[in-house]
Amino acid sequence: MNLILLGPPGGGKGTQAKRLMNNHRLVQLSTGEMLRAAVSAGTEVGLKVKAIMDTGGLVSDDIMVAMIADRIAEPDCANGFILDGFPRTVDQAAALDAMLADKGLCMDHVIELKVDEAVLLDRIRTRIAETPEAERRADDNEETLKTRLAVYREQTAPIVPYYRNKGTLRSLDGMLPIDEVAAELEAVVAG
Numbered sequence: 175m176n177l178i179l180l181g182p183p184g185g186g187k188g189t190q191a192k193r194l195m196n197n198h199r200l201v202q203l204s205t206g207e208m209l210r211a212a213v214s215a216g217t218e219v220g221l222k223v224k225a226i227m228d229t230g231g232l233v234s235d236d237i238m239v240a241m242i243a244d245r246i247a248e249p250d251c252a253n254g255f256i257l258d259g260f261p262r263t264v265d266q267a268a269a270l271d272a273m274l275a276d277k278g279l280c281m282d283h284v285i286e287l288k289v290d291e292a293v294l295l296d297r298i299r300t301r302i303a304e305t306p307e308a309e310r311r312a313d314d315n316e317e318t319l320k321t322r323l324a325v326y327r328e329q330t331a332p333i334v335p336y337y338r339n340k341g342t343l344r345s346l347d348g349m350l351p352i353d354e355v356a357a358e359l360e361a362v363v364a365g
Contacts, residue, residue, distance in 0.1 A: 181287035287348030
């Protein structure tokens, strides 16, 4: 089973991905971790990525898709994978679909976790208030979250109608308690 989790930053994708991994023996693919691993392994894609990253450039869609193609060919992905953080644009989604089709694969589920942005901002305020300053992440602040939400709305949210038009999108209420969201996700992947 191959799936994509969509939703704004802080919307619970990572939490739900971990549950799906454990329940279905899936591999969560983080593009950031994959980039670092490809560079470390010295693969052909890794060498290209290293050259780009060394100059401060952004890794192109074709390289990202090639990296994902290499990664999903690994034995641990035989049972399926979860993409979280990719695709980020409609062009990336189309390139991903083309690559998967070339491999005789498809995305079985694209699941959007719908979350109210005002609640996400309240959550970050609460986390800041409850976490000692020494333990806070550098990006645990309201302005960073606002910026990330704006980028999500502008670049990633257009993927939702792309997958809706393909008939693979399911939208779930990410505002429900974690266990209820997990139960709804399980119903989608089991159905």
